Amino acid sequence: MGEQRFSGTVAVVTGAAKGFGEAISRRFVAEGASVVLGDFDTAGEAVAADLGERAAFRAVDVTRSEDVAALVSLATERFGRLDVLCNNAGYSHLAMPMHELPEEDFDRQFAVNVKGVYLGCKHAVPVMIAQGGGVIVNTASIGAKRPRSGVTAYNASKGAVVTLTRGLAHELGRHKIRVNAVCPVASNTAFMEGVRGGERLDERARGALVRGIPLGRLCEPADVAASVTFLASEDAAFLTGVCLDVDGGRSIE
């Protein structure tokens, strides 16, 4: 059992069935929190079952207001409060020049990655205000700050997440709600299947990416979980509006 930084606290994590969200959820539970996992992939059910009594899963689409409301209610009804919201659910459209991207793919990209953050905050912030404070950690991307060809709409959606994070930090500070984000570099999760049309990174693609990362490896879900839990913790009590690069130095120009 690790350090119990989150004993007695309750977190909601979206996109928690796998990848970063699963690692974030596991780390919160290991450090004493109760966690409500939300995802439209019902594999999240098995993750919650594996985590035991301090975890619960609900199938949600973060673009649907009633789903997100139910997710927040599950936290307050099952565990009695809500301290941390991780708006982590997201994906990238298939890589292609933006002028070729179908309009419905562009709309869905912003619905999940941007409106999903809006809905999470819409339903969680009133609970946090009533409780006297809270923490929000959004999963953006290093692509928000350093966009690249082929994933322009995805990068722009994460740029919006960075701006939402900083704007909300300004807006919610007086309610003692901190709002931060992580900006990860490439990680070979299921996310890559969406970008690459069904396949994760092969050795060649991995090598090309790693060459641009000073620390010489891709991001791992555990790297993201460590940074998210740091930003959610009391060690980060004076940090708000921070968009933390979890990128092994990738964005150093």
Ligand SMILES: NC(=O)c1ccc[n+]([C@@H]2O[C@H](COP(=O)([O-])OP(=O)(O)OC[C@H]3O[C@@H](n4cnc5c(N)ncnc54)[C@H](O)[C@@H]3O)[C@@H](O)[C@H]2O)c1
């Ligand atoms: N993997 C990377 O290279 C990378 C880099 C930077 C940022 N990110 C971001 O990190 C976050 C997590 O990505 P990951 O790498 O863990 O990918 P992943 O595909 O392993 O996990 C994302 C999860 O979000 C869920 N999800 C997607 N849309 C949803 C919706 N509308 N409602 C509910 N759940 C939904 C998926 O079912 C999945 O379980 C995303 O926001 C992604 O954009 C990923």
